[in-house]
Amino acid sequence: MAGTATQKAGTTEPTRRDFIVVAAGAFGAVGAAAALWPFIDQMNPSEDVLALSSTEVDLSQIEVGQSLTVLWRGKPVFVRHRTKAEIEAAEKDDNADLKDPQRDEDRVQKPEWLVLVGVCTHLGCVPLGEQGEYHGWFCPCHGSVYDTSGRIRKGPAPKNLAVPQYTFLTDTRIRIG
Ligand code: FES
Numbered sequence: 621m622a623g624t625a626t627q628k629a630g631t632t633e634p635t636r637r638d639f640i641v642v643a644a645g646a647f648g649a650v651g652a653a654a655a656l657w658p659f660i661d662q663m664n665p666s667e668d669v670l671a672l673s674s675t676e677v678d679l680s681q682i683e684v685g686q687s688l689t690v691l692w693r694g695k696p697v698f699v700r701h702r703t704k705a706e707i708e709a710a711e712k713d714d715n716a717d718l719k720d721p722q723r724d725e726d727r728v729q730k731p732e733w734l735v736l737v738g739v740c741t742h743l744g745c746v747p748l749g750e751q752g753e754y755h756g757w758f759c760p761c762h763g764s765v766y767d768t769s770g771r772i773r774k775g776p777a778p779k780n781l782a783v784p785q786y787t788f789l790t791d792t793r794i795r796i797g
Contacts, residue, residue: 621746628695641689674797676789677728689738692796696730696738698757699794702768707731709754720780724769727783733788736770741779748773757781 675692677699682688687700706711710724710733728734738757740747745761752758753774754767764775771780786796 636664638676650702653682674795676794676795680792684732692737692784696735696796697721697796698736698738698749698770698781700736701732702732702734706768710767710771713754713769713771714719719778721774722769722771722780727769727771727780728785733794734768734782735794737782737784739782740764740777741772741781742775742777747781 671692673699675690677688677690679699679701681700682701684701685703687698689698691697699769700706707724714723714725725731728793738746740759740761742759742762742764745759747757747759747766749757753767754765756768756770756773758764759766759768759775759777762776764777765773766777766781767773769780772778772781784796786794788794
């Protein structure tokens with residue numbers, strides 16, 4: 621019996637090579653886009669350092685209809701200079717059947733500037749801008765669709781894209797955090 625047990629242990633113990641293969645397989649199954657974010661996230665600084673960090677953004681370089689993505693506390697933040705049509709579309713749908721109901725005016729400080737944490741609320745992929753049925757953001761990982769206010773409209777994501785805390789320092793400069 622003891623001999624059998626020893627033999628079993630010997631044959632089932634994973635070698636270093638097995639581990640590398642298993643790890644590579646798991647990584648591949650999740651997909652590069654989905655796996656990359658948690659990996660980067662683990663390298664974030666500790667909570668007390670995070671609490672202090674902020675990012676300033678110069679808005680003067682962002683034309684109407686353009687977006688800028690900045691890194692804040694290890695996460696992408698989308699700063700979008702919305703067009704009139706995007707603002708109107710967002711406001712028009714304030715009373716639509718929303719999964720995470722929120723008025724557009726409660727998600728912005730100035731209608732032309734939309735600031736969002738660019739992390740899908742489903743499993744954390746980074747959505748693509750100016751895509752999807754509502755011409756807001758589309759997450760290709762599992763098909764979540766966000767509108768021009770960053771509200772979730774279709775797909776598995778449960779929540780709107782988060783609005784980070786930010787302050788207008790001047791008309792053309794904000795501080796995120
Ligand atoms: Fe975006 Fe799943 S992570 S839809």
